[in-house]
Amino acid sequence: MPFYQYFNGEIVPLDQPVYQTNDLGLLRGYGLFDFFRTYNGVPFRWDDYWQRFENSARLLKLPLPVTQGETEKILADLHAMSGEAEVAFRFVLTGGYAPDSVHVVQPNLLIRTEALPQDNPAGRLKGIKVLPYEYVRDLPEVKTTNYVHMVLMADELKRQNAADLLFHKDGEVSELTRSNLFAFQGDKLITSDRNILNGVTRRVVIELAKADFEVEIRPVTYKEVITADEFFTTSTTKWVMPVVQIGDQPVANGAAGQRTLHLQRQFEELVARWGK
């Protein structure tokens, strides 16, 4: 069944153009987004995603044109119209139409219904390779639409049979292009808290990990990840994904670690029960 999208109060087919071309998101990169999905038909950690979306909007000084309650109704309508059991939603809030191409007048809000993203089941089992990349995201705590380096490097990643970039700068690691990072040193789990987007999956994994491991939330050095016993990344689409190679170097013995797979199973059990 075709998907639909919401744009400034109206629901239209997903392939219908809606933006006039003087939108600040398009002309000036002034936009933010969020992305989440349902499990068992129920949006996962909706309050967390909404709060993050609100936080991004506040930091870019964009007033939200809808309340959380109004948005829930929109999501329910879009979900029902899709005819699918499970869907993903993408929010995009931009600076809106700007007569002078500089000043925000009224933001534009788009909510797209999307098919569930491919979640790389092979990568979850065997682990992925990442390429080290010297970069730190601008305004990292805002989920801006700026993913220029990810798109720019997409072909090079393919060529090197790598799944993602590992951002590092001045000896410190922060994130992958769209996901947070964790490393095990024995039974101690460390995860960066500087120059990162606060991932919702990251938060869930920290909650789960605290039952079985010591968790340290603090800046993480590049050296710590290349010498880690296990290394993994988390996101809405990746869940808990082992990282087994950084450039030419295997992480530990180059296989997905047992502690990582333990957390992955716990996460899978959590989402399997979601909404039930």
Next chain:
Amino acid sequence: MPFYQYFNGEIVPLDQPVYQTNDLGLLRGYGLFDFFRTYNGVPFRWDDYWQRFENSARLLKLPLPVTQGETEKILADLHAMSGEAEVAFRFVLTGGYAPDSVHVVQPNLLIRTEALPQDNPAGRLKGIKVLPYEYVRDLPEVKTTNYVHMVLMADELKRQNAADLLFHKDGEVSELTRSNLFAFQGDKLITSDRNILNGVTRRVVIELAKADFEVEIRPVTYKEVITADEFFTTSTTKWVMPVVQIGDQPVANGAAGQRTLHLQRQFEELVARWGK
């Protein structure tokens, strides 16, 4: 008369939505642009602007869907349809529609016809105030659509009665948000060549200045601009614009400098003759 825009082979009214919402320019900030205008009905330094546009596209690995010759015909049509003697053109090239929201398949090309921008005639005579801002543009040699800091700071600039931001980092200055910078030390004119976009107006001003001044093209320190005898900025819309105040500090005696105004007159004479 209403303006029109070209999008992927078709010319439609300027306010007509044309992009589907999975364009990488909108969703991932993967886009570049250029902006130029006519004088006496003739696009100013068209070859220079086209070359810069080509260069930006090459650096973002986006194949151009049109040749320079084809584009000239499109510009002529858009200009004629506008019914205006003078127009501005904005090119926007984005990563196009991406089913996976990551990989470029086919770029989208938009060419907007726009009214001539307000060019702040008061600022040209009296000079403008800028606010120092610690930042360096990402991929500075590419005219990407990323102007997040400019939009984010727009209200603060108004509040402080300032016209623009002066980007500096590690003791070096690079640009204003959309324009290049020059400083006079006596009869020596210096302009930055690092972390900048190669402005077409900058190039023209360097050509003009060589007749009367010693021109040094090299990195410029923050200290050099705050201690300069004269300071100015150049762009397609600003022409040669004196900068007379940086934050709370006046530049020299706080008035537009004579050498700057000399170059400004020369630029004005050049564009007044353009195409004749």
